Amino acid sequence: MKKSLIYLFSLLCMLTLVTSCSDDEKGGTDDAWKEISKDYTSDKLSIGTVSTSGTISVNAASADKATIILNNVVAGESSVSVDATLTKTDAGYAFEGESTATTCNVKVSGTIENGKLTAAISRTLTSALAGTLNLNYVPYVNDMQIAQAHAYFDTGDAQMDAMLNGMAAPVVGQLIAKEVESVTVNLGEEGTFSFSFKKVGASEETVMPPAKLQEMIKSYLTWYEKENVLYLAVHKDALTILSGLNILPENIDLETILGLLTVEGDYYTIPLQVKEEDGLTTIYLNKDILVKAWEVAKPLVGNIQDETIQSILAMVDQVMAKAKEIEFGLVFKK
Template structure:
């Protein structure tokens, strides 16, 4: 009898041992399959303490080592079927970390109670960072902290628009250069025409009071820019923030842009890339698509524009910059602008019906009607001006705060 009790006791102990071993094996197995996490299905992503939207993190466990996994961080702009077939089935948009559309991050997992956690430090071509997170079958929390640009030449600097003085050529917040062989024939006064370079015409137009401020007041484009844009700050973590007055919505006090809406990296001492807020880009495209124009298929135009602009959304907008003695000039240069002007804008203005429609719209507008005669010659010759352009630059002139 005692022997039977001993065997029974041994059997119970051995079963408990096997059960414990089985539990240990379960704890060591990653409970989360390969999953693509977005805000729609449980992704909570923070960048230096601030929420970051519009991104995607793909979690892939290692098939041969249950303590290893890979995170792929990327943009999450879905343009399937919109404007261009090249957008189909692609992850489009600026990446999570500035300068890197896609970041592959190997992590070591700690597995407990059906959840995996991980932490560590890493780097990309342009920045260093720390990370910590946890993932289950239903959600992922990922915190990126201590994100710091490797090239910090502009990090932590704040800039304000160069003041505008209509009587001083260099006192403007707008940088504009446009050199073209073809000049525009414009009507200065009724019955009097003159040929002028397009850069002179645009500068002249920007110095006119054309923008309606309400209550009978009007202002110029540079003055409006100075009134609206108060400052731009380039953060050490790659974020760009701006202080501005939302005059379009009736605002009178300066407000700050939300975190993580725009990022930048410096490529060298004179070139940078800026990564723009994707929602703002889509809103602008949707607004443009609603314009009713004559003679031009705007759907086709927008499709052509997106073919050019989509790479800029993911890979960043290249800017040339010059920093000297408390001044910063940043602008889009000829290499970027001229193909866009020749491929998209010039064909539009080569269409006589389209140009005629624009002139009719200007004549009907009380603010621009007086300029219709002067603008007619420019609009009709703009296509040829673009096709003879050798240099074109547009951007901002800023001063250190």
């Protein structure tokens, strides 16, 4: 009887040892989670269809918890820290978490397997601009409706400023109203954007980019807003593609276009100033970008053989050179 008990006890010990070894082989009790704590860049990092020059850092606290830091990966955010859960997989770990950043709420999920981090990142923008903006039309003389434009000039010449500030916005508003009866800007909370317009007398709206392209290019175009600046952003990958298509005018090259833009992480952006007042949203360009844009546009329009146009161009050139401050844009309502 005693020998039987000894044999039974020995058998139980062996089974326990085998089970323990088996668990270790499966990674259930090992310290493999410690090895994933590092910075992932370049060929060790994938965030979908676009490339990134940014970094994703992983700081694992245990086998089921980690802090994921997105550095220059999320549009509009230099760094986003996410508390994530870890789950063991056959080849490594899966992770998932979400966080509130400056411009948006961020969700991230993915895997760390065979030394490579693959992530899917989604944003929900928290800006009050998200939604549909319609160009505002206001009454003018003789029952005329004109588009509401915004213009402000400070050249240091009181007479010139009075003329420009009194005439520029109504003239532009009339020109727009003669051509289009509506303009709509759609700023999706997930980061997509598009605009549409309906020409006077047309039966349908023209949408840009066309609906059939929106899904294809949504990874390359986005927007965000912070500190009263609306940034329209294009991913660097898109401009690389554009440079190979040879579709720019003869005297305009890609470097000239890039000179108009601001670099923010993986994106080139156009910063648009925003003012909100009395239920209306004014979106406009300031002097810095207007002067740059004028230098690009001037060669394109300078050879037009029309005295009236040439006199207007000469005045614009003078204003751009003298102006201390310029604001020019359009007024929208939701």
